[in-house]
Amino acid sequence: xxxxxxxxxxxxxxxxxxxxxxxxxxxxxxxxxxxxxxxxxxxxxxxxxxxxxxxxxxxxxxxxxxxxxxxxxxxxxxxxxxxxxxxxxxxxx
DNA sequence: CATGAGCGC
Numbered sequence: 001x002x003x004x005x006x007x008x009x010x011x012x013x014x015x016x017x018x019x020x021x022x023x024x025x026x027x028x029x030x031x032x033x034x035x036x037x038x039x040x041x042x043x044x045x046x047x048x049x050x051x052x053x054x055x056x057x058x059x060x061x062x063x064x065x066x067x068x069x070x071x072x073x074x075x076x077x078x079x080x081x082x083x084x085x086x087x088x089x090x091x092x093x
Numbered sequence: 094c095a096t097g098a099g100c101g102c
Contacts, residue, residue, distance in 0.1 A: 007099045025098055034101045044097060070097090 001029055002055035007045040009033070018046060019067070025061045027055025047077050060070035 006018060019031040033046035050058060055076075063074035 005100055041096065046100060047101060079100055092094060
């Protein structure tokens with residue numbers, strides 16, 4: 001499964017809206033929109049998990065397209081440092 | 094009541 005970084009999202013966008021949008025180009029495994037926990041405002045970007053084929057397809061299909069009035073940014077997501085669990089070991093994931 | 098970089102606790 002590949003993680004997709006979705007940026008330049010409109011503040012009106014929601015996880016279900018993003019899921020529906022990506023669902024049109026492939027099977028969406030999971031959608032996680034990121035909101036600023038410091039101020040409580042949505043940062044305007046999120047992450048979408050899909051299979052590698054569907055992820056690349058949706059990325060190429062939705063990247064650079066207009067979504068809710070904003071130019072959608074879709075790219076491969078970087079690996080998050082740490083996370084809920086401590087990932088220090090040769091056996092990641 | 095709001096805002097706009099870009100990579101999530």
